[in-house]
Amino acid sequence: MDTSKLILKPGLEGIPVTQSSICDIDGQKGHLLYRGYKIEELAQKSSFLETAFLLIWGELPTTSELRNFEAEVQMHRRLSFRVRDMMKCFPASGHPMDALQSSAASLGLFYSRRAIDDPKYVYNAVIRLIAKIPTMIAAFQLIRKGHDPIQPRDDLSYSSNFLYMLTEKEQDPLAAKVFDKCLILHAEHSLNASTFSARVTASTLTDPYAVVASAVGTLAGPLHGGANEDVIAMLDEIKLPENAKSFIQDSILTKRKIMGFGHREYKVKDPRAMILQQLAEELFDRFGKDEMYEVAKRLEEEAIPLLGAKGIFPNVDYYSGLVYRKLGIPRDLFTPIFAISRVAGWLAHWREQLGANRIFRPSQIYTGSKPRSWVPLDER
Secondary structure: OOOOOOOOOHHHOOOOOOOOOOEEEEOOOOEEEEOOEEHHHHHHHOOHHHHHHHHHHOOOOOHHHHHHHHHHHHHOOOOOHHHHHHHHOOOOOOOHHHHHHHHHHHHHHHOOOOOOOOHHHHHHHHHHHHHHHHHHHHHHHHHOOOOOOOOOOOOOOHHHHHHHHHHOOOOOHHHHHHHHHHHHHOOOOOOOHHHHHHHHHHOOOOOHHHHHHHHHHHHOOOOOOOHHHHHHHHHHHHOOHHHHHHHHHHHHHHOOOOOOEOOOOOOOOOHHHHHHHHHHHHHHHHHOOOHHHHHHHHHHHHHHHHHHHHOOOEOHHHHHHHHHHHOOOOHHHHHHHHHHHHHHHHHHHHHHHHHOOOOOOOOOOOOOOOOOOOOOHHHO
């Protein structure tokens, strides 16, 4: 193949690979829309399940549609005892994202009828994945501590129930409210790495459980979903607000990556970061301060004059870890919680891909050897 006229774009930066009506980002103005609705408005007025319905089906649900959707999700929260038994065989030292990927993929064994042209099959798959992903994460957390998983409670909302299953106690309503807003903020973000992975997998017409498992595996990487864990580690390293200036200067000098700063799309402060900062302050007002928040604020103050001109500002990961930490969520569960939320976006892109499918098969620019002759083993 003659590749002389092909132009390499590493990471496909700036290369459109599909058309989508799900999410719109204006990185210069800091705008983020789900199906045309501003993220700020959704975070203020919607719930995660209502937002998930909007993303997946394209329109806000009616009262009866939302009630039925919530009821169906509630009915399907429980895991098969076979899935729980499988999870008990996972090593306690394993990362929760690996446990989640394996568990999500296993659903394809229990719901093996692959009928992606059947609307009922699609609807049921959406319900199962949104309902069971949180239960899987909470179950693994208790199993690795040597405890049996807690069964979901039907009298609790989606977010309240997850926090209950995770912490083994009912949470303050404000904690559940903040967590639900966090899920809305992370639910969708255009064609990021995990969503692209989901669409590539979906284009083969495999089942939705494999699609989500593929996306979970991609999300696990530190350059994608794992960054909020690294932000907390960085703040722990800085320790005190007065150390922020020297840290940022040293990082720029040594070209060290400053975790939680910069985004491929945004050249201003991520709108989700601004909302998360407000949510963090709500939690601190109710449950007490976090000394790491003062470090984060000072680091941002010191970084903006040095990095802002380059379009490098706090992204969604910068404050999300502080919120989860205040909610009592272990650090290695930050990324699995990202998956609870992002499964809504993955499923929206799965449906959209099926609507106008063509299997992904990009080109490459070959850089290997020119044609050469075989050399016998004894002559090498």
